[in-house]
Amino acid sequence: MNLDDLAEKAEEYRARDAGITHEVRVCVAAACQSGGSLPVLEALKAECDSGGTCKVKGVGCMGLCSAGPMVAIAPKGGAIPDSILYREVKPEDAADVLASVGGAPVERLHTPTDQPFFARQQRIVRENSGLIDPESFTGYVAAGGYAGLIKALSEMTPGDVLREMTTSGLRGRGGGGYPTGLKWSTVAKMPADQKYVICNGDEGDPGAFMDRAVLESDPHRVLEGMCIAAYAIGATKGYVYVRAEYPLAVQRMELAIRKAKRSGFLGSKIAETQFSFEVEIRLGAGAFVCGEETALMASIEGLRGQPRPRPPYPAEAGLWGYPTLINNVETFANIAPIITHGGEWFAGIGTAKSKGTKVFALAGSIKNIGLIEVPMGMSLREIIEEIGGGCPGGKAFKAVQTGGPSGGCIPAAHLDIAVDYDSLKTLGTMMGSGGMIVMDETCDMVDVARYFMEFCMSESCGKCIPCRTGTWQMHELLDRITKSKGTHKDLALLEELCDVVQATSLCGLGQSAPNPVLSTLRYFREEYEAKLTAE
């Protein structure tokens, strides 16, 4: 199969909707579903004249989760900014919504799409989210899906793919920011008769839901990325590791795997070539540390999810000892467009050292809670005040936590920083996977540090002593300080422990567990001191 054949297929699928001029899209991703979007979808379907020019369909996440259930009326194939968007839609609204197709919007439900939340985004990873039906294979192909894979298989050698990835400058979206092209090239170079590709969908950072939305909204995009990776590095088997807390993501991914296989885009002899690639899903079972790559591989092997020292890196000795490529969900979702449009195109977006876009989950004390995708290098102020709408209820912004329990907070004084991997490091935090938790003036920063330490303490796998007992000790000290029972000596001990645990822990969990303490101490030390008692 070549690109022309695929284009023909896409045209054929689009032709099935030839009479349709408008789509009524209902978000059926997790957040809107729990807000009641399925009954809304049913009501709209029942109300819609099936022989007409309008089609009702379930789609993935449109981003503004706090306004769910969301419904959009769009010209066929139109993007979100070109549509009429409705918020908090109920089944009773179905008739009014349908009556507004091609006419004036229903004022009481209307949410403008020219507001910064929608207008300032640049969607690559999420370009299909909220547009296509995540459960439809034909919908994905009709929207241009699998063109990256077919281009790679029919026009490029594995070496070409690797070069394109290196040119793109893409860095891993799982937190570390390791150059993806370099990682792929390392695995590709390994001589081995068996190699694996793993997609890390563990998303353990509490307060992050980007990967969940990608898996629920556009699962074929992730599969396509994995497939291209497998072709480039010479792997024949892949695993998608998804946390069990995301049943809808698991269900949609299972369906996508089945449909891709049936259509010949997965399995043996993909798209009539000699290339074969099988993918299976593996479920997590509620352990944050399993997001760490070596622990994740142990978990796939059916073991306790405990990390091991690196080197050897997974690229040399990974799953069952074979060379393994492990990338994050969002990393894989970036691959197909890079292959389709070229690495140069991707490298033209973002900052000098951080290319492309990043999906962020905005949550906490912020008006527009949901998911956004913006070019790397956008200022934090623009993200929080303009796109996010600032803190609700007129409260003053205090800090934003990035990088979850491994990251740190950024106070108001640094809001003008341009967000990329390197700038966030200079502020003592990190990009992490993309969770941004906004805190307002009512937030007690020492308690925030205690909260994250409690998290790390209970998620420590127990293998190495600095992390196992260090996080416990630090939590004790923080608990004492938050209860105004801590002394200056306790604070000094806490700082010393931060150093020790950071320097001596086995894996990233322990090494980064002190970060929230160090960063709140750096910017809000007076809050700690105000709680200390004289000895």
Added chain:
Amino acid sequence: MSLLQTRPALPSDDKRWKLVNAAMRRNGYAGHALIETLHSVQESFGYLDEPAMRFVAGSLDLPLSKVYGVATFYHLFMLKPKGRHACVVCTGTACYIKGAGSLVDAVEARFGVKPGETTEDDRLSVLAARCVGACSLAPAVVVDGDLAGKQTADRLVAKLEELA
């Protein structure tokens, strides 16, 4: 020689064991399918007890210690039966910022149980989740499998009181 190994008989004629067995068969009784298997036991029975772990260990030809080690490592696996109803309070960061702590406190004050505990009359189990990924609905709880967002202490307690 796993082909020659005799697999243990199903622990009882409870039909749910057949589901568990089917899950193991699907994975060729491979030891690395242990976590999948434990998921299927928990889905079928609600928790993992000793006979279940012995059965899984025997079927997958793994030492019982390994099965127990894995079962206790992962937070999602429960070794005790849940009450008739389960309330999972999300304690992820977004929910924490929006007051998940006060939900936990209110439930404890009213029903006398902390996360991880079940009321004496077996009516209600309270659990804490690390993040259910519903940050836009914070603070969120999952009551008997249904997610409910934007909770207040009063609303949650009232909801739980209605459960039979």
